[in-house]
Amino acid sequence: MPDRPPTPVDRVLPTAEARQLMTLVRDIARREIAPAAAAEEDAGRFPRELFTLLSESGLLGLPYDSAHGGGDQPYEVYLQVLEELAAARLTVGLGVSVHTLAAYPLAAHGTREQRAAQLPAVLGGGLLGAYCLSEPSSGSDAASLRTRAVREGRGDWVITGTKAWITHGGIADFYTVMARTGGEGARGITAFLVPADAVGLSAAAPERKMGLKGSPTAQVHFDGVRVPDARRIGDEGQGFAIALAALDSGRLGIAACAVGLAQAALDEAVAYAVRRRQFGRPIADFQGLRFLLADMATRIEAGRALYLAAARLRDAGRPFARQAAMAKLHCTDAAMQITVDAVQVLGGYGYSADFPVERYLREAKVLQIVEGTNQIQRMVIARHLLGPESR
Structure with missing residues (x-):
């Protein structure tokens, strides 16, 4: 275990309400999600009670209309919540992202009667x-x-x-x-x-x-x-058309989850490098390892900036499909590389299931596949660059 907890990500949030929300999310992640994550993943146990708690806390409908039980939060805020949840346990962050994806068609394309009848239970009634x-x-x-x-x-x-x-x-x-x-x-x-x-x-x-x-x-x-x-x-x-529109937003959710997972891996690598001693000093003193950690941190910051830029376009009502594909591509590829590097920092311990980076590496791979493989993301990006007639 790290000698001290990781320093929280320094976030720029648009409102006081969003800052209070982030405090709540971090408290839930620290107290309710992270402590049991390793054991429950090893046992293959889905934490349904956590999703009930998240629903009761208003975290399963954040980007949707409060008139139907949502949180009225912009995607810029919602995605940072996902990142925090995924850093504590990817199963939870990804689960919230998938639930939000499943709710999108009803929220965006349902009739007034459908939304009034169904959305409150979907967004805040404990449904998954x-x-x-x-x-x-x-x-x-x-x-x-x-x-x-x-x-x-x-x-x-x-x-x-x-x-x-x-x-x-x-x-x-x-x-x-x-x-x-x-x-x-x-x-x-x-x-x-x-x-x-x-x-x-x-x-x-x-x-x-x-x-x-x-x-x-x-x-x-x-x-x-x-x-x-x-x-x-x-x-x-x-x-x-509804499915593709949902996936544009869902890809941003995957990008945010990837950044959260990568951040957790970096935090573990930094903590280990500070306390692990070889040749009479911490391995964090060796330049080769310091450069590796610096590259990991830079990839994470770049990914966070990319998904937030796409989210702000979405919040402004502007096209964001190309940027969503870029964010999903970059963030998930970065998470894969960062988790590989985290295992390398820990050496033999990184390959052991007694340390979480082994699990992070196995989890990162699926993020390159879900909601459109990264090869599909490259096709989407190229089509935006070259025009719809290109193949």
Whole structure:
């Protein structure tokens, strides 16, 4: 364990309310999340009680309208909250990000009646959401999804198919589902809000993953699941556009989580370097290691600045998809390199499960894959640079 706790990140927050919020988040992270993180990840235990606490504390709806139970916070603030949570335990930070992603279609594209009826429970009523886009045969090529919703009469849809790699699969209270209601391609997809207790909905056993073992990821099966038209979100055929808009914001969540994880790894590396002695002095005195730590810190600061710049564009109502892709790309690649370097700083101890950097390294890898692989992010960035006609 470090001889002293890490110095908190020096944040510039826009309001006194945001500063008070950050104090609350840090207190929850220090008291409730971090102490049990290693043991619970090792046991593969999902901390549902923490998400109940976060909901009761108003932290599951921060970027949404307070009229429906949200926190009225700009993305600039919300993402820094995610970073703090992820630094304490990635399962928690990522879980909040996924829940926020799952709530986006309803919050942004639901009717007034849908928002009034559903959002309060989603944002502050203790519910936990999951986002269902990927399928066994359609990952990066998400527009080729095969899950189908067929209309029966005027009132119901019947959904049949399988979704894959679903965070919170099997434990979520609701699933935001993209299903095909028309022809092939992006224009035939529609979004639905499906309750977890719907007849015909089931989840497979969780995937066995190299990291994030406390966060269940599973296939979710829809075997003739009947959903009323009142739970269709947006117009028929609008689902893929809604899904992509949600992912633009969700990628910023992943970027913030990556920075939090990288910051935790740097904090561990610095604390170890200060107290570990070799050749009669702390290893922090050796220039090669000092330069390594400096590079790690610089990558983190650059990533934080990049995700905050994208968040401020979003908050201003300006296009931010390119910057979101850049933030997700840079921050997750940086987290991967920083966790590798943290293991190197600790040497043999870094390779041991008795120290957290081993876990951080295993967790960092998935951030380069979720919500669009980093190869997809490069495609998105290049398309913005070269024009939509480029391939």
